[in-house]
Amino acid sequence: MDKPIRILQVIGVMNRGGAETMIMNLYRNIDRTKVQFDFVVHTNEVGSFDEEIKALGGRIYHCPRYVIKNHIGYKKWWKKFLSEHSQDYIAVHGHIGSTASIYLSISNSYGLYTIAHSHNASGISTLKDVVYKLLSYNTRNVAKCFFACSQLAGIKRYGRQIVCNNKIFFVLNNAIDTEKYICNDCIKNKKDKELCIDESQIVLGHVGRFDHQKNHQFIIDVFYEYKKHVPSAVLILVGDGDLKNEILEKTNKMNIDDSVIFTGVRSDIPELLNAFDLFIMPSFYEGLPVSVIEAQASGLKCLLSDTITKEVDITGSVEFMSIEKSPKEWAEKIVSMLPYERKNTQQKIIDAGYDIKSTAEWLTDFYLKISENK
Template identity: 50%
Template sequence: MNKPIRILHVIGIMNRGGAETMIMNLYRSIDKEKIQFDFVQNCTGPAAFDEEIKQMGGKIYHCPHYNGKNHFQYIKWWKKFFKNHRDEYCIVHGHLGSMAAIYLNIANKFGLYTIAHSHSAFTIKNCKDILYKLISYPTRYTADFFFGCSLNAGISRYGKEVVKRKNFKVLNNAIDLKQFVYNKQIREKIRNELKIKNEFVIGHVGRMDDNKNQIFLLNLIKQMKNQYPVKLALVGTGVNYDKLVKQAEEMGLENDVLFLGVRSDVNELLQGMDCFVFPSFYEGLPVTLIETQAASLPSVISDTITDEVILTNIVTKVSLNLSLQDWIVKIIKYFDYDRSHSYINDLNAYDVKFTSKWMEDFYIKCQKENLKNH
């Protein structure tokens, strides 16, 4: 029996973020007799998905966290890694965008097929963003193939010329759709657990950082609670977690905001919400908004997010330049919304069972192409 093709995924840390969840959805669904995933994480570990990865037969390695000062140490680590593992891999799938130009270039020199994967569209707002752009820029001349979670994510990372090529593809952020179908019994269970009675629950799932703009949600709920019985449920953690908890207390919202942390039952938590609000400054194609539509959960989102994510009529875009009251008007139209209608058929392009089969065939094709060229 042939051994499976081992794909080396390079990522920051395998915690419960959008890109990481998408990778795990593929990993769970893919035929592991044909394809196996291993990971190099840009951290010291441990990570939320580590144990599941090991249970499915994946290996985990840790490279140094790049900080600029350790540039030559970082290069040395990757050269040593590929020298020691050159017989185990022929494909490197890079999700860590900032350093992709470095590690994919080294992988190329060892004769490996290289894939760059953009999970986010971004705009330059500060010096850090400029530095990211400069460091990652050569990736467009390095990788053999390019993925973007959306067209905007591809253009943002690689430029307009790359997305016109045959070696670029928009790869949908696949999920297990059936896990998210609306279920009234699960809704009641979740709301009982969270001690929610008759309140209208505004929900949000996301990494807590400046880009996700959760402070907007605190301001929103502060204004909204004066008019309606509402609660805000925040799922996730991140660099701004402690700051947001403190701000909520200072704003007198400690009884109105539920900080739920990192959860493995997001599919069930969505059942207990009434409207999902997503005021990000920029995104690629957020997988969370595919999940909300699969759960028949209405969403009000910022107009900076790509139209590619709107696959049903239960997503409303609002400009961040408009007032909180303008947002509230859009949200309250979903009071007493009937979630019994399923939108699964509108979301088939995001079903993991189709995407994982496509990925199997793609990796096998890449391996054959690489062997032919070497």
């Protein structure tokens, strides 16, 4: 092979979200002498990973964000782009679900292999969910292959018929570099000092963008109740998003703002997890959150909402609870889970198929087989 084949990854913006982190984990670990990634992003913003993508040999193209009223213009952009670049690619790997039926259909017309990838297992609870379902539904009739981060995420997005019966479907694990996440007392002490945390304080933590899905309001309510049991406790919230100011205001009104640390978007997640004592995620829905895999790889116990697939528990250290239960009951559950002896779980993560090296090797082979069959 004189040069690597190129795969076009279609995403919103390459910031430090769950799907984006997963894609970058794969990109760093695939054999880039054989397979290269380029990206179409639905924004003119510069993403957190853009410079690294370019350093790894990837190219970034900026597509207009779809807002229904620009339907014709959106299709024109894709037709023009692929008329100029389709010969560069073997496949289009679509991570944006709402418009996948549009750009994957156009990609089919240019003879490209099309992959739809589901990263969430959302239901229908808001008008936004309804619109998403309507827009994305036809993807099941367009894509040639279907990926999902979990069986549940596949069923929710594509339907049971496709996942279980008559289509090419794969669960692609949200794998991580397990070596980076091994719990380490020295790193913990360093992070505690950096965050002004005393080693005697209990630290609850969450990693995720500030939006409705992640249910930060509930996290704050649970923490407020937990502090009645452990007044010196600290909560660390890692991430950014539209609802961050709302949560800041809430902590201030509840007089717990001096106990809640907002770190913003961070690149040192493995080190930050060392500072946590328990990971909490009461989301309304998820696919299979990579942050929970990372937390388990760091030896943490996790308390999640029971809307999240049980597939995520790969170490036996995850417990599930209904968000219909009160914050007081969640706080009491946390009390019952702490303290515990934190252990090295690396081998469990590897055995469960969540080590990035083996996943990247599988994906490299998958893309190469597509190339061979064209």
